[in-house]
Amino acid sequence: MAAESETPIGDWLVLVSENYSPLDFMLVADNFDRFLWGAVVTLELTFLSLLIGGVLSIPMALARAYRHPIWNGPVWCYTYFFRGTPLLVQTYLLYFGLGQFEAVRESFLWGPILSNAWWCALIAFTLNTAAYTTEFLRGAIVTTPFGEVEAAKASGMSPATMVRRIVLPSAFRRALPAYSNEVIFMLHGSVIASTITLQDIMGVGRWLNGRYYLAFEGFVTAMIMYMILVFAITRGFKLWETHWLGHLRARTETLAKPAVKAAALPGASDFR
Amino acid sequence: MNYKKIMFAAFAVMLAIGVGSANAGDKLRIGVEGAYPPFSWKEPDGTLKGFDIDIAMMLCAKMDVECELVEQDWDGIIPALLAKKYDAIVASMSITAERKKRVDFTNKYYNTPARFIAANGSGIEVSASGLAGKRVGVQRGTVHQCWVEKAYPDAELVLYGTQEDVFADLASGRIDAQISDSLQGLEGFLNTDAGNGYGFVGGDQDDLECMGEGAGVAVRKGSEDLVQAFNNAIQAIRADGSYEALSMKYFGTDIYGAGS
Numbered sequence: 001m002a003a004e005s006e007t008p009i010g011d012w013l014v015l016v017s018e019n020y021s022p023l024d025f026m027l028v029a030d031n032f033d034r035f036l037w038g039a040v041v042t043l044e045l046t047f048l049s050l051l052i053g054g055v056l057s058i059p060m061a062l063a064r065a066y067r068h069p070i071w072n073g074p075v076w077c078y079t080y081f082f083r084g085t086p087l088l089v090q091t092y093l094l095y096f097g098l099g100q101f102e103a104v105r106e107s108f109l110w111g112p113i114l115s116n117a118w119w120c121a122l123i124a125f126t127l128n129t130a131a132y133t134t135e136f137l138r139g140a141i142v143t144t145p146f147g148e149v150e151a152a153k154a155s156g157m158s159p160a161t162m163v164r165r166i167v168l169p170s171a172f173r174r175a176l177p178a179y180s181n182e183v184i185f186m187l188h189g190s191v192i193a194s195t196i197t198l199q200d201i202m203g204v205g206r207w208l209n210g211r212y213y214l215a216f217e218g219f220v221t222a223m224i225m226y227m228i229l230v231f232a233i234t235r236g237f238k239l240w241e242t243h244w245l246g247h248l249r250a251r252t253e254t255l256a257k258p259a260v261k262a263a264a265l266p267g268a269s270d271f272r
Numbered sequence: 273m274n275y276k277k278i279m280f281a282a283f284a285v286m287l288a289i290g291v292g293s294a295n296a297g298d299k300l301r302i303g304v305e306g307a308y309p310p311f312s313w314k315e316p317d318g319t320l321k322g323f324d325i326d327i328a329m330m331l332c333a334k335m336d337v338e339c340e341l342v343e344q345d346w347d348g349i350i351p352a353l354l355a356k357k358y359d360a361i362v363a364s365m366s367i368t369a370e371r372k373k374r375v376d377f378t379n380k381y382y383n384t385p386a387r388f389i390a391a392n393g394s395g396i397e398v399s400a401s402g403l404a405g406k407r408v409g410v411q412r413g414t415v416h417q418c419w420v421e422k423a424y425p426d427a428e429l430v431l432y433g434t435q436e437d438v439f440a441d442l443a444s445g446r447i448d449a450q451i452s453d454s455l456q457g458l459e460g461f462l463n464t465d466a467g468n469g470y471g472f473v474g475g476d477q478d479d480l481e482c483m484g485e486g487a488g489v490a491v492r493k494g495s496e497d498l499v500q501a502f503n504n505a506i507q508a509i510r511a512d513g514s515y516e517a518l519s520m521k522y523f524g525t526d527i528y529g530a531g532s
Contacts, residue, residue, distance in 0.1 A: 105444060110445075209348075213373075
């Protein structure tokens, strides 16, 4: 069942793992490559859905924030529906629900996309995250400081230029801390892929438990892998925030010193 | 303590069988699945029905203990037994060497072969090369998963939580074939509306290592008395004809298989 090993320490590990440890960790080690492939599926689904959902959410958030006469209503309905129902139900509807209909199975979408569990998961996750991102991006756009908008108008920007140069960059910065939560929720939500046959991290954990009739090993391994991913994501966002929101931090240096140094730099004369 | 309860139940069982007069004071909890027709399924009103359920009730009656059915998803059915959520599993569980590492089994209470099912005219050939690259659905944590991984390693294995989901995806065309118990496949799928246009492919799939020696009742390790009580009860319902009557009612044939 567990790995054959050549070193005494290895033998000892196998012995402890099989006989004394509450968890058979050698079994996990033997199947670790499966868990890594599972991590690939998890990361693919999470980040592709965040990317596509994020891009979709920008025009929808603008339509909501500026109360577009045609699109505001439909987008509101869309976000209301997808934020008001569980992701599991949405995924089941797409995967098991649509497959029940002859017309769907005959359609051109069935072969390449809807018959495939990976695509079903990606579509459900994308629609879900787009709905959440739309709403908090809308909130960030609405709270753009009026001074910034006024300044943009005063310098003669067209509405489109103003949105592109002033409103969206400013809204993204304000939405960034909230967005890190959405990314982590999406990563956690991606375990739903395992319920529609996909072998993501959770799917591999369930496979291991099912294959060897275990209760914990697969889930504990999955849990640790998710924790590592969440840790990496929070660190990533910390760095991103210092990069993007650096100008908002309280200043600790005096202004005079850098100004003196700047004068000595070559090229400083260009600003005379 | 739970352990004492079980010992008490087992003791009561022994008395009931040995002396034939005692009645049990405590309930024996039996884990069942409820998503594996015709062996077990759930009626719209929530009651459990099926061959496994009836067998469990008959065994309990023979042992003269009061039983309580506990529903449990398949892929957690052994862990839940070990966690003492119930004391025995009557859920068409095949007796295999791999499972014997975790639980003890009674003698078999039926043995039917496993077979593949695919769409009529799919041209699928049941062989290592014939199934290579084909999407084959199985229920996670079953003997069929073990068998496909062992005998058809080049097939693309697709794992499901319940057998009903396997049939749903076979009917919608997401998988090319599936393997399950032949009787279960016949009654649970082929003889239903959804199974129109599907049929068995290949012959009986048999393998002692993966498929085991038939379905038995699983109990926690060290429950020798309970095993003995179940074995006596299985023998008793075989001897008095009630087993055969039940089997005929469900399947029109005696599914006990060869041996005594």
